[in-house]
Amino acid sequence: MLLLAMDTATPAVTVALHDGDSVVAESRQVDARRHGELLLPAVDRVLKEAGLTLDAVTGIVVGVGPGPYTGLRVGLVTAATFASALAVPVHGLCTLDGLAHASGIEEPFVVATDARRKEVYWARYDNSRTRVTEAAVDRPAEIAGQVAGLPVVGAGARLYPEVFPDARDPEHQSAGALAALAAEKLAAGTDDFLDPLPMYLRRPDAQVPKNYKVVTPK
Known part of the structure; x- marks a missing residue:
């Protein structure tokens, strides 16, 4: 292999x-x-x-x-x-699973990465191999109650220490x-891989203009 x-x-x-x-x-x-x-x-x-x-x-x-x-x-x-x-x-x-695996943490914790727009991509884990929530994107203040008291791995912890005070390594993937x-x-013969398709969780920043100026021939 x-x-x-x-x-x-x-x-x-x-x-x-x-x-x-x-x-x-x-x-x-x-x-x-x-x-x-x-x-x-x-x-x-x-x-x-x-x-x-x-x-x-x-x-x-x-x-x-x-x-x-x-x-x-x-x-x-x-x-x-x-x-x-x-x-x-x-x-x-x-991607969050890679950060979780690298952490080696064997207690409940959170992975949070920078999603820009003052948001984080995040998920909760029981241990370094077991994710217990789907990946999501939220403002840190909106999930403060769900992550309170838990260690947090990833760059999100460094960006928002007021919500994620217990920052742990690694910071980067x-x-x-x-x-x-x-x-x-x-x-182990486990076939729970994901399709190699992008997990965006939200629409891209670039958008097609909704209203075009109509030009009619004279």
């Missing part, structure tokens, strides 16, 4: 290789505006570090979000392209953790 994992649903552009036992190589760069520019060089970098070529990959793992429209598309389109070119499966996972979670599921 050799999994190529990637996630661009957050400001972290992250790529990793996992051989079924451990992470072989990993890259992570935090830059919310350069997903398209950074992703493919990161793939080349981890392959070179591992001394492998792309045709050695047996499966693709990709974070499906939730995340902003443009960044999220970069990872999903790249994952689908690699899977098609290599004729290998692509396994989608919730790790493709290595996402790949490790996928490898566990595959080894």
Whole structure:
């Protein structure tokens, strides 16, 4: 097994290789505006570090979000392209699940990432492998009662400390953790992967104008 994992649903552009036992190589760069520019060089970098070529990959793992429209598309389109070119499966996972897995927390907690517009993408977990709510997008103040007293993983905790006072690591996504979670599921024969489709949770910022100026020929 050799999994190529990637996630661009957050400001972290992250790529990793996992051989079924451990992470072989990993890259992570935090830059919310350069997903398209950074992703493919990161793939080349981890392959070179591992001394492998792309045709050695047996499966693709990709974070499906939730995340902003443009960044999220970069990872999903790249994952689908690699899977098609290599004729290998692509396994989608919730981005929040990768952060939860990386935390190693074995008590109830929350993952919260930056959704912009003064909102967070978030979900509750019983432990690092068990999500108990669907991913959602809300203003932090609106969910204060639901997360009170719980540790919080992710950048959202740092952005809104008044609601999330117990911030825990990691702050940013790790493709290595996402790949490790996928490898566990595959080894256990668990087929609860998500389709590699974007989880937006809200409409994109860019909208088609509703009213066009009507021009009639003279």
